[in-house]
């Protein structure tokens with residue numbers, strides 16, 4: 001049997017990766033989140049997938065690695081290797097426009113502003129628009145939320161609380 | 169084996185691990201639900217950083233150990249964390265004051281370490297810097313709230329800063345181990361971090377109406393394995409399960 005060309009293998013692997021979701025943000029797959037970084041197809045067709053954690057202590061990472069292995073096996077790459085990289089560090093900049101739209105549709109405000117910039121310690125926070133009603137009259141309730149990647153906000157217009165995807 | 173790099177990575181991993189464990193002790197006990205979640209989240213970040221540093225240390229050592237083996241199967245004398253991070257939590261004021269003093273240092277430290285000539289080390293520092301920056305904003309804001317709050321919260325915050333101050337000197341020590349790595353471009357000279365840390369701390373203390381203690385005699389020894397009584401108790405709890413049930417999995 002002729003082996004499929006490397007480009008075709010790579011396409012099928014990326015396709016399989018879009019079926020893996022971050023358990024903490026079920027609506028997003030790991031490709032549009034920027035967690036799946038690289039697909040390497042070796043000379044003999046061996047496959048390696050490189051993933052990176054959103055946060056150092058992200059508890060979802062081991063589950064994601066297991067799910068990646070399973071999705072690849074289902075796509076016919078049972079021998080694929082899954083490896084972890086810390087560099088370059090994940091940033092919310094890698095969320096695709098599609099991912100940002102999906103976050104908003106789930107009631108999670110997407111990140112605002114420039115990550116990595118040294119915000120003044122007590123400088124003005126970013127203006128975060130309410131994902132329910134669009135109002136910009138919102139306030140931060142807590143720096144940290146139910147998962148490592150979220151903070152908690154409240155809308156002063158519609159009075160609904162909502163999650164904000166932290167900008168890093 | 170690169171003994172210098174191994175020992176240096178242990179220092180960073182151990183400080184993150186022990187502080188992460190201390191913060192996790194607040195889980196279910198913090199003054200508000202939001203604070204409970206915040207402290208647990210910071211604990212998680214620090215534990216993740218510890219996992220990365222200890223994992224790299226194990227790789228450098230090349231003896232087949234991993235991050236878990238280093239975390240759970242070393243005794244107190246083999247730990248190389250800063251004394252600051254092993255101190256018991258006491259009250260919320262001391263926990264926040266300690267966190268801020270450490271976060272402000274970590275921001276400067278990681279910023280410098282991100283320029284390490286060792287790409288693996290630089291990558292961990294760059295990753296940790298984003299988290300440390302976020303943590304400092306939280307601990308700094310809370311220190312201001314406590315210092316510039318009620319008479320009671322002010323008094324407790326000031327007492328915490330006074331008590332902790334003698335433990336801050338260790339963050340800027342540059343012993344032979346660090347000096348050797350500075351020469352190879354792997355580590356920054358820790359003495360060089362002091363001025364920028366001082367400026368960060370002075371800003372927040374002023375905003376918090378807290379008095380900066382004078383630099384005097386400083387505690388030392390944690391980085392060389394000389395610890396206080398508290399660390400032994402912490403390890404007894406943290407290491408119990410893997411020691412009692414070696415190889416346990418879930």
Ligand SMILES: [Zn+2]
Pocket residue numbers: 130131132133134135155156157158159160
């Ligand atoms: Zn609203």
